[in-house]
Amino acid sequence: MAKPSQTELAVLAALSVRPMTGYAAREAIVTELGMFWSESFGQIYPALARLREAGLVEAVQAQGSRSAVHRLTPAGRERLVELLREPVVASPPRNGMLLRLFFGDVLGPAACAELVLDARRRAEETLARLADARRGAEAENHPQQPYWLMTVSAGEHAARATLAWADETLDALSRLGGPAAG
Amino acid sequence: MAKPSQTELAVLAALSVRPMTGYAAREAIVTELGMFWSESFGQIYPALARLREAGLVEAVQAQGSRSAVHRLTPAGRERLVELLREPVVASPPRNGMLLRLFFGDVLGPAACAELVLDARRRAEETLARLADARRGAEAENHPQQPYWLMTVSAGEHAARATLAWADETLDALSRLGGPAAG
DNA sequence: GCTCGTTCATGTCTGCCAGATATAGACCTC
DNA sequence: GAGGTCTATATCTGGCAGACATGAACGAGC
CATH class of the missing domain: 1.10.10.10 (Winged helix-like DNA-binding domain superfamily/Winged helix DNA-binding domain)
Incomplete structure (x- = not known):
């Protein structure tokens, strides 16, 4: 207790x-x-x-x-x-990818692009798994079903935001690497 | 070492x-x-x-x-x-808000709406702080400046995704609470 | 019937880490 | 000069992840 x-x-x-x-x-x-x-x-x-x-x-x-x-x-x-x-306990943030990107000058644009591409890949995989979860939940008839779909949707919004950010950032990185690399 | x-x-x-x-x-x-x-x-x-x-x-x-x-x-x-x-160390996820929402049936739609509203408020605050950070970074002339803006952008994308999800979810919750509560 | 690999299952140990707490000098204010 | 706040250093407790140790159950193949 x-x-x-x-x-x-x-x-x-x-x-x-x-x-x-x-x-x-x-x-x-x-x-x-x-x-x-x-x-x-x-x-x-x-x-x-x-x-x-x-x-x-x-x-x-x-x-x-x-x-x-x-x-x-x-x-x-x-x-x-x-x-x-009870009130939600917030877990302290720890995003190693963003930490590295913040000091991206040390690693250079190419290595940073690798980091962002990795994050993009993970977001794609997440979206695929969430699509499965959504199909599974939609087939159910359970009192908690609407809540399950809300958590699935949270993951989808987050993953799509990551995709959009990654594309924007890869574009910016390619411009940083010199106009020839664009 | x-x-x-x-x-x-x-x-x-x-x-x-x-x-x-x-x-x-x-x-x-x-x-x-x-x-x-x-x-x-x-x-x-x-x-x-x-x-x-x-x-x-x-x-x-x-x-x-x-x-x-x-x-x-x-x-x-x-x-x-x-x-x-070195490869990025992924921190294990722990989102107390989504855990509670997943078992939302136990708490009921009203308490769930409180949780989502809290998350929405935090996202708004985050966006405000990021707007400050963006203004600060844009005023700088530093080799790392473009990388700072990328991390700011990551936060902005995530926060806007949270806002969109929260609005969608609050709508769904109000419909769950009974058509009269919509 | 025997071995071998896999899965299920329970636990322990080490070390990272957050948060609370204790302590105290520096500086500012009234 | 009394009290408050900020800077600064450090320790202690306990939550927790991940690796590891152990062994039962079970099927596959010989």
Whole structure:
């Protein structure tokens, strides 16, 4: 019940969909929330242990099998709502590509163009994965479906902004590299 | 010379602009790179000590005054180029707002609209600060000026994308809240 | 029936890092 | 000269990622 942990929020949220092992919870977070969230094994298992101790989740079917499926208790469901209502914790920005571009003079226009092209490629890949996610969500009939589409749309807007910026920036870089390189 | 640290890269980069105290380096990172980078005191001072020990920076004027101004050595400048050339380390995503929106069913449309409005407000503020930064950069005549403008532009594209997404999403949420609330 | 590779599953360890906190000199104001 | 703010340095706690260690289950091939 103490200090709100980001990991515990994500684990509770994942388990609210369906009971899962820690391993499966991590899989679900990577594949379904991967566009805007991430967790590591090193956090998930200690978090599950704490949640179990606090009575927020319970382990079922831990007998014969090695796998311990965890399920939310009613208290866990309450705690999830409580954590969701807490103010959003902003994660400090750390964009290595923009840091390098800011000191682009040191690397030169060609190396900078490589960095921007990389970012552009990643944005293209993101758009493709989001198109899949959108098709999948649109085929569903679930109370959370409209919310899923909103998060997909957030990713699409961000990725398209990256594409537009990259094209603009590649143009500027080619002009920096000398008119002959344009 | 060992494992490349993100903090050491940022500190070397900051000191490459001009010699500074640790405190001033942190100020510079917050104010000038704050849109895409962050550092804490708890990292800067140990990093400076390591860099000093490795001969990459040197302290000057540490005698009478309490303040220790640090300056890049030639080896430090080489190391900076080396670190800038290293592949970008991607920071794992953690967007608490989108996590909450994904489980928006639990909170309800009104609380979700609050979250989106918050994000919209922050994007507006970001755009205002970036407009200042752009004016400042455009007034300069510096070899790095075009690169500064590219990073400013990245922030502007991202912020405008957030605005467009927020408006679209607020509209969708108002329709979810029932046609009467639209 | 045995080995081998893969997947599922649980955990530990190291080290990066943010944020809070403690401390104190410098300078300014009233 | 008392109090407040800014500059400056440093430490400590705890969240967290990523690499690693370990082993069960299971199918493929011999």
